[in-house]
Amino acid sequence: MTEKANIVVIGTGGTIAGQGKAANNTSAYVCSVLHIDDILGTIPHASALASLRAQQLLQTGSENFSNEHLLEIGKSVSRMLARDDVDGAVIAHGTDTIEETAYFLHLTLKSTKPVVVVGSMRPPSAMSSDAAVNLYDAIAVAAHPSSRGIGTLVVANNEIHSARDVMKGNSFKIEAFRSPYGPLGYVIEGQPRYYRHPSRAHTLATSWSIETLALLPRVDIVYAYGALEPEAVSAVVARTQGLIYAGTGNGNVAAHLIQALRDAVGRGVHVVRASRTGSGIVLRNGAQPDDAYGWLTVEDQIPSKARILLTLALTQTDDLQTLQTVFERY
Numbered sequence: 001m002t003e004k005a006n007i008v009v010i011g012t013g014g015t016i017a018g019q020g021k022a023a024n025n026t027s028a029y030v031c032s033v034l035h036i037d038d039i040l041g042t043i044p045h046a047s048a049l050a051s052l053r054a055q056q057l058l059q060t061g062s063e064n065f066s067n068e069h070l071l072e073i074g075k076s077v078s079r080m081l082a083r084d085d086v087d088g089a090v091i092a093h094g095t096d097t098i099e100e101t102a103y104f105l106h107l108t109l110k111s112t113k114p115v116v117v118v119g120s121m122r123p124p125s126a127m128s129s130d131a132a133v134n135l136y137d138a139i140a141v142a143a144h145p146s147s148r149g150i151g152t153l154v155v156a157n158n159e160i161h162s163a164r165d166v167m168k169g170n171s172f173k174i175e176a177f178r179s180p181y182g183p184l185g186y187v188i189e190g191q192p193r194y195y196r197h198p199s200r201a202h203t204l205a206t207s208w209s210i211e212t213l214a215l216l217p218r219v220d221i222v223y224a225y226g227a228l229e230p231e232a233v234s235a236v237v238a239r240t241q242g243l244i245y246a247g248t249g250n251g252n253v254a255a256h257l258i259q260a261l262r263d264a265v266g267r268g269v270h271v272v273r274a275s276r277t278g279s280g281i282v283l284r285n286g287a288q289p290d291d292a293y294g295w296l297t298v299e300d301q302i303p304s305k306a307r308i309l310l311t312l313a314l315t316q317t318d319d320l321q322t323l324q325t326v327f328e329r330y
Helices: 036-040 044-048 067-081 098-108 131-143 230-237 255-266 303-313 320-329
Strands: 005-011 050-056 088-092 115-118 152-156 159-162 185-188 191-194 219-223 242-247 270-275
Touching (some): 005 036, 005 131, 036 050, 036 131, 044 131, 088 131, 098 115, 098 152, 098 303, 131 152, 131 185, 219 230, 219 303, 230 255, 242 255, 242 303, 270 303, 270 320, 303 320
Parallel strands (some): 005 050, 005 088, 115 152, 219 242
Antiparallel strands (some): 152 159, 159 185
């Protein structure tokens, strides 16, 4: 008989911990009210997958998470993974910023043990809720030896996604999560099946360790739109160390905004061209002469994840070429 894996399930709140007044309240409900023990109580059969222990770390919707929350979650998970009697971790998390927390862990945890971040689009009280099956699948993935060494994962709707790629693409549907290159695999009857692995550096192969991070630099995002004025850009530049410019199309910058972004560089703010489209590559020196302006480009990362990556990169360097290499490596 194979010994079961020891999995820690960490609660942080979110829809997966939510409660509605009626079963038809699939979008209108109070989030972050159920304890992680209560949620696990809805899937007693998960004990067949692993030996489980629960910890309630936070109790709030993930839209409230700050850099300090990311550090708190990361350090707590890291401490758990360092224990000999822990084989992996599952983090029950709100879906709003699940892709940001997961990517942060993907880049900063120094362990090959499986880490799975999971949420739900409907609270446990709703008809056809995805909370129980998503949590069950997440435990199955975390407990399986094939999940070791491939970084932080996000499990939703029977799919296993890499934290690097996954993004939330719908405000209410159960099939809200997607990856531009597809999921890594599926969960079927409590068994993960993998079909590809991440190719970009993560966990042990990154330059950052959650154990040495104490304060994260401020990086903001400006979203491009037709009537965006230079004053709006300048207001953000005045208070930040890095700026992700979520441009239209291929990270395009309106002619009347170019000088504001060039002025930002002159003030020591790192400007990164990204795209608001949600997928695709922003070609360096394509739509804009990035080398001449001292701007960076994201390669293929969405703005919210580009913010996480630049935040981490700025803890170690201000060198423009090194920062650009970071976007191309991770």
